[in-house]
Amino acid sequence: MTHLLLRHRDIPDIGKMDVYQKNGGFEAFEKAVTRMKPQEVTDVVKASGLRGRGGAGFPTGVKWSFIPKNIWPHYVVANADESEPGTFKDREIMENNPLQFLEGVAITSYAVGANAAYVYLRGEFWPVATLLDEKIAEMEKAGYLGEKIFGTDFSLRIYTHLGAGAYICGEETALIESIEGKRGQPRIRPPFPAVYGLYGKPTVINNVETLTNVPLIVERGADCYKSLGTADSAGVKIFSLSGRVNQPGNYELPFGTTFRELIYHYGGGVMDDRPVKAIMPAGASSSFIVADDKALDTPMDYASVRTLGADLGSASVIVIDDTVSLEWVISKTIRFFKHESCGKCTPCREGCYWMMHLIERIGNGEKTKENIELLYSVAKQMQNKCLCPLGEFSTMAVVTGIERFPQDFSVKRNNAEVLR
Amino acid sequence: MLAEKYPEEVKKILLRYPPEQKRSAVMPLLYLAQRDEGFVNKAALEDIARTLDITSTEVAEIVGFYTLYHDEKEGKYRMQVCTDMPCALRGADKFLEELCANLGVKVGETTADGMITVEAVTCLAACDKAPMFQIQSGEGIEYHENMTVDKTMELVEALRKTGKGVKE
Numbered sequence: 001m002t003h004l005l006l007r008h009r010d011i012p013d014i015g016k017m018d019v020y021q022k023n024g025g026f027e028a029f030e031k032a033v034t035r036m037k038p039q040e041v042t043d044v045v046k047a048s049g050l051r052g053r054g055g056a057g058f059p060t061g062v063k064w065s066f067i068p069k070n071i072w073p074h075y076v077v078a079n080a081d082e083s084e085p086g087t088f089k090d091r092e093i094m095e096n097n098p099l100q101f102l103e104g105v106a107i108t109s110y111a112v113g114a115n116a117a118y119v120y121l122r123g124e125f126w127p128v129a130t131l132l133d134e135k136i137a138e139m140e141k142a143g144y145l146g147e148k149i150f151g152t153d154f155s156l157r158i159y160t161h162l163g164a165g166a167y168i169c170g171e172e173t174a175l176i177e178s179i180e181g182k183r184g185q186p187r188i189r190p191p192f193p194a195v196y197g198l199y200g201k202p203t204v205i206n207n208v209e210t211l212t213n214v215p216l217i218v219e220r221g222a223d224c225y226k227s228l229g230t231a232d233s234a235g236v237k238i239f240s241l242s243g244r245v246n247q248p249g250n251y252e253l254p255f256g257t258t259f260r261e262l263i264y265h266y267g268g269g270v271m272d273d274r275p276v277k278a279i280m281p282a283g284a285s286s287s288f289i290v291a292d293d294k295a296l297d298t299p300m301d302y303a304s305v306r307t308l309g310a311d312l313g314s315a316s317v318i319v320i321d322d323t324v325s326l327e328w329v330i331s332k333t334i335r336f337f338k339h340e341s342c343g344k345c346t347p348c349r350e351g352c353y354w355m356m357h358l359i360e361r362i363g364n365g366e367k368t369k370e371n372i373e374l375l376y377s378v379a380k381q382m383q384n385k386c387l388c389p390l391g392e393f394s395t396m397a398v399v400t401g402i403e404r405f406p407q408d409f410s411v412k413r414n415n416a417e418v419l420r
Numbered sequence: 421m422l423a424e425k426y427p428e429e430v431k432k433i434l435l436r437y438p439p440e441q442k443r444s445a446v447m448p449l450l451y452l453a454q455r456d457e458g459f460v461n462k463a464a465l466e467d468i469a470r471t472l473d474i475t476s477t478e479v480a481e482i483v484g485f486y487t488l489y490h491d492e493k494e495g496k497y498r499m500q501v502c503t504d505m506p507c508a509l510r511g512a513d514k515f516l517e518e519l520c521a522n523l524g525v526k527v528g529e530t531t532a533d534g535m536i537t538v539e540a541v542t543c544l545a546a547c548d549k550a551p552m553f554q555i556q557s558g559e560g561i562e563y564h565e566n567m568t569v570d571k572t573m574e575l576v577e578a579l580r581k582t583g584k585g586v587k588e
Contacts, residue, residue, distance in 0.1 A: 085504045085543040123488040124544050124554055126561040159436045164447055164486030167542065181443035181472070183485040199441055240547070242506040248548035284505060284543075318506050318547075332505035336542050342485075 004236055005212050006252045008096035017138050020099040026144055028215040032107050033150050036218075041111035045214060047222035049234030054079055054170070054207030055282060055313040057302050060214075066194035067112045067202045075203040076109045076117035077179070078211055081163060081170040083122055085336060086283035086316035089238040089250050090208035094121075094128050097212070098135045102158060104211035106144065107218055109156050112204050116157050120175050123164040132160050167340035171388050172205040174342065185344040186388035207314075209238055229255035233301035233312075243280075243319035244271045256304075259289075260296040263319055274321035278405065281305055282313025284333045285393030287400040288326065309400070326401040326408040331359045337394030348391030351382035355398060372409050376402045421467055426452055430471070443472050446482055450489050455558040458498075459490040487541070488556065495530040495537035497579055498556040499572075503540045506547035515551035516540060518569045523576070535580055555579075 003009050013019040020026075032041050046061025067074055078101075082090040093101055109117045121129050136158050139145045147155045166184045168174045173187035176198050197203020213235060217225045226234045233255035239262055242248045246268035253262070259279060263270065270276055279295065280286035287310040289295050298304050305312040320329060338352040358375040379395040386392055402409050423430045429452055437444040446468060453464035460483050462476075469476040483489040490498075501516045516527065520538055523531055530537040546552045549565035553572075564575065 082545045083543055086506050086547055088545045088547055091545050122545070123486070124561055124563075127563075130560075161436070161444075162447065162451065164450070164482075164488040165541075166486050178447070179444055180441070181446040181474075181482070182478075183481055199438065242547035243509045248510070250548070316547075318509070320509070324509065329505055332508060336504055339542050 001253075003252050004216055005093060005100070005209065005238060006097065006250065007100065014097050015095075015099065015135075017099065017135075017142065024219065025099055026103055026142075028219040029103050029106050029110075029144065030150055032110055032218050033152055033154050038111050038113055041107060041218060044222050045111070045217055048217045048225040049222075049229075050210065050213055050217060050225070051233065051302070052207055053209035053213075053237065053314065055084070055285075057312070060206060060210055063194065063206070064108070064112050064204055066192070067204060068195060069113075071195070071202050072113075073116070073201055074112050074114040075198045075201055076105060076112060076114040077172075077175065077198060077203055077205045078105050078117065078119040078208055079170060079172065079175060079205055080119055080121040080125065080128075080208045081167075081175060082125075082208070083167040083170050083340075084283035084285060084314055084316055085333075086242050086280065086318045087240050087314050088242075089240050089314075089316075091125060091128060092250050093208055093212050093238075094125070094132060098132055099139075100215055101208055101212045102132070102135055102139060103144075104214035105158055106139075106156060107214050108204060108206065108211060109158075110154055112202075114204070115155050116159070118179055118198070119158065119160045120169070120179060121160060121162055122169070123162050126162060129160045129162050136160070166342070167336075168342040168388075168390055171390065174388070175205065176203065183342070185342045186390075188387065230299065230301040230303075232303045237300075237315050239300065240314075240316040241267045241319070242316070244274070244321040244324070245269065245319045246271060253300075255301040256299040258297050258299055259291075259317070262300065262317060263296070267319070270319065270321050272321075272323075274323055276319055277322045277324065278320040278326060278329075280318040280320070280397070281310050281315065283316035283318065284336055285389075285396055286310055286313065286318075287396045288320075288404055290404050309404075326405045327359075327362065330397050330401045331363055333397045334359050334394065337390065341390060341394070345387035345391065347382045347385040348387070348394065351378055351386075351391065352394050354378050355394065367409075367411050369411055372402065372411070422449060422452055422464065423467075423471065426455075443474055443478075446472055446474070446479060447486075450479070450482060454489065457493060458496065458556075458558045459493050488561075496535050496557060496583070498537045498539055499553050500539045500541040500544070500556060501553040502542070502544045502546065502550065504543040504547075506543070507550035507552065510547075510550035512551045515567070515569065519572055522569055522573055533580065536576060 007014045042064045050060040051057045163169045169178045169184040171186050174184040178184040193203045229235045239251045251266045276291040279289040289308045334355045338356040341348045341352045343349045379398040433445050433448045449468045453460045465476045465479045469479045503512045551567050552565040
């Protein structure tokens with residue numbers, strides 16, 4: 001299948017301006033600005049069924065339509081903070097097909113009436129930001145950015161902003177705080193960013209992959225886009241495959257591809273031909289899926305994955321085989337969330353701290369029934385009490401690990417079996 | 421003073437944000453302040469605070485909150501190895517352990533020549549290319565992916581010789 005997002009895999013120099021233009025680049029942007037009203041652009045994106053690719057899966061066009069028309073200016077922010085363990089798709093897009101992504105930012109800005117857009121990249125993507133700055137300069141030179149674009153009254157500037165190492169800044173209100181020059185801590189919602197976002201103004205925040213879909217939809221129409229994927233999950237998705245597989249990497253596939261196809265056909269199977277034991281479909285913040293035959297044959301779309309007691313989220317599929325103890329896995333996820341908790345709300349700050357203590361105790365040989373029950377109870381008590389999703393995320397692996405893989409938390413189990 | 425040392429950069433950074441929102445420039449200015457020594461000293465904190473009309477405490481809290489800003493001098497290059505779960509499933513913990521043994525340091529320590537500080541960090545969005553690390557110096561960050569201890573030691577030697585970042 002021809003790639004629609006990872007187009008560099010078919011056209012190696014698609015990141016260059018002339019190659020991108022020759023392959024239809026900026027035609028969708030020109031069509032939108034010169035022949036469509038902003039509302040029509042929003043409508044086509046709404047009709048396409050595009051849902052946010054950052055993890056939440058919220059309908060993109062609906063998100064845009066929340067922007068009020070009586071408060072100005074409006075802003076567009078591209079979320080390029082990609083920090084979820086297991087997720088590495090946005091970086092590949094930006095490094096290799098940056099113009100399609102930036103065209104998506106530009107079309108989105110036109111649709112919601114923004115004259116300034118910020119691309120918020122995690123600080124580690126420093127070289128990517130340098131590349132995007134170059135591409136933005138090329139777009140300005142070619143007349144795609146600046147004043148009176150395509151001879152109309154629409155003007156737009158795009159700026160990059162580098163974060164500095166904080167997972168929490170992927171949460172949209174924390175990201176806004178970070179651009180404003182403050183600690184990246186989430187705001188209490190409502191008000192939502194659509195009404196009170198960057199600098200207190202209406203703001204649309206979309207993930208890099210989401211925005212990279214936008215030119216396709218404007219160019220080919222909603223029906224064409226909807227013909228890919230499944231009824232509730234339209235289009236293609238980049239699945240980031242990692243963990244104990246032979247060929248980890250990004251795979252752009254239609255929604256509805258099964259876990260088995262991803263792992264065995266595309267991912268080349270499991271290392272040392274071991275059986276798959278557990279799957280985390282949405283990175284470290286996922287619930288564990290018990291990888292039986294039914295699960296492996298489940299199509300990867302938002303609704304189907306939910307029947308397995310998990311969310312597809314950002315589609316960052318981490319494969320865990322039978323050589324790995326889930327006790328070890330959750331010691332890693334807890335360590336991550338403990339490190340990344342921003343400290344603003346008590347359940348997350350204290351909860352992660354205590355989960356860390358308990359899993360360390362358990363790992364150090366105090367694997368008593370009491371410690372395991374206490375760990376489970378702390379995680380359960382955090383649920384539905386945290387200010388933002390980070391706190392909730394930290395509990396998912398802990399709760400589902402203990403519930404669905406009790407044998408890995410059995411007090412009789414020998415610690416030497418735990419993978420190092 | 422940053423504005424005297426890097427007048428063009430400071431001007432360009434401030435132009436990225438609305439004039440009444442110049443506090444937004446605190447993060448890029450901190451990267452600039454870190455360029456020479458790899459950490460932000462107290463004078464730079466106060467300088468940035470004056471430039472942006474905020475308090476030096478407000479600047480210091482940014483340095484404290486984000487992991488890529490440093491307030492102490494360490495090795496010239498910070499070798500930040502991802503040991504998060506997806507990388508660890510592909511051998512990152514073992515890689516880090518062997519690397520430390522080869523460099524003769526523990527995690528968090530700096531080599532005797534002051535060149536390399538080894539750190540264990542959380543996810544760097546390169547889970548399919550583990551073992552991997554990034555090198556942070558005052559000038560920026562670069563990724564090194566699909567690494568082995570041998571390849572890393574060669575890189576370390578090159579860094580020691582040239583004093584510059586080397587891409588594989």
